[in-house]
Amino acid sequence: MEIKQEIERRAAEIENLIASYLPREEGWQKTIMEAMNYSVMAGGKRLRPMLMQETYRLFGGNRKMIEPFMAAIEMIHTYSLVHDDLPAMDNDEYRRGKKTTHAVYGEAMGILAGDALLNYAYETAIKAFDRGQEQDALSQTDYERMVAALQILARNAGIYGMVGGQTVDIESENCPGMTKEKLDFIYHMKTGALIEGAMLIGAVLAGATKEEQRIVSKTAQQVGLAFQIQDDILDVTGTQEVLGKPVGSDEKNQKATYVTFAGIDEARRQVEQLSADAICSMESLTGKNVFLTELLRFLISREK
Numbered sequence: 001m002e003i004k005q006e007i008e009r010r011a012a013e014i015e016n017l018i019a020s021y022l023p024r025e026e027g028w029q030k031t032i033m034e035a036m037n038y039s040v041m042a043g044g045k046r047l048r049p050m051l052m053q054e055t056y057r058l059f060g061g062n063r064k065m066i067e068p069f070m071a072a073i074e075m076i077h078t079y080s081l082v083h084d085d086l087p088a089m090d091n092d093e094y095r096r097g098k099k100t101t102h103a104v105y106g107e108a109m110g111i112l113a114g115d116a117l118l119n120y121a122y123e124t125a126i127k128a129f130d131r132g133q134e135q136d137a138l139s140q141t142d143y144e145r146m147v148a149a150l151q152i153l154a155r156n157a158g159i160y161g162m163v164g165g166q167t168v169d170i171e172s173e174n175c176p177g178m179t180k181e182k183l184d185f186i187y188h189m190k191t192g193a194l195i196e197g198a199m200l201i202g203a204v205l206a207g208a209t210k211e212e213q214r215i216v217s218k219t220a221q222q223v224g225l226a227f228q229i230q231d232d233i234l235d236v237t238g239t240q241e242v243l244g245k246p247v248g249s250d251e252k253n254q255k256a257t258y259v260t261f262a263g264i265d266e267a268r269r270q271v272e273q274l275s276a277d278a279i280c281s282m283e284s285l286t287g288k289n290v291f292l293t294e295l296l297r298f299l300i301s302r303e304k
Helices: 003-021 030-040 047-058 066-084 101-105 107-129 140-157 162-171 180-190 192-206 210-237 258-262 264-283 290-300
Strands: none
Touching: 003 047, 003 066, 003 290, 030 066, 030 101, 030 107, 047 066, 047 192, 047 290, 066 107, 066 140, 066 162, 066 192, 101 107, 107 140, 140 162, 140 192, 162 180, 162 192, 180 192, 180 210, 180 258, 192 210, 210 258, 210 264, 210 290, 258 264, 264 290
């Protein structure tokens, strides 16, 4: 399997799926729809919906109920990036090689676009409850699983997940005394929570056991931490041409990272160890998904 080509192929399929859930650009408020759609369709790896879909398949899932959740989690991820790029946050004008949302539509519309994507994500997720989208009738168990998936989506995106991690991250800027414990908390919440949410939703919707869900959560946490540490490394070693966004933003914003905290060599060692641990966790499961395992390996060691 040529992993890069396979990722690109599946990402293109997911992008078409996400596009089908985006709002029409019409009405007096159409500017907000334009800004939302611009933000979501500005590119990206589609990592979270891909992980969700592949974990769903790992446990035998094959129904359309997963699709609204895939679109929803990408909308939530995108809203977080739109807000991250704002002048009050990272103040970046480029992402994925394109102008950021606030740079195109203005700061006020950038704020509203993020707000709109977060709200629209939940509007999208609850479309999974639509009886008409499935060939077979939804069972009571299906509904229970979808309710559980919604709970995971909401919690992992909010104050006990991504927003909570972002809060501690902002409060830690220009603040001495960063500890590894606090840095791990930030990374597990800010980056890892949505990755964990994506994989766990896939597992829950497919009917994974509690023990299987525990293993998926552990794997996702390891992947999320490794992913963010690799992002720290790329912020130092990468280029804007390759990454599609400014490099050195962590230093500019005086953010503590694994690189500044432990040095680049130790950061790379941590990525290798976490990667090995994540793959080991996945291989302990009875079911197998070769593409998912290779995807995890590729994402952790990516160059952009």
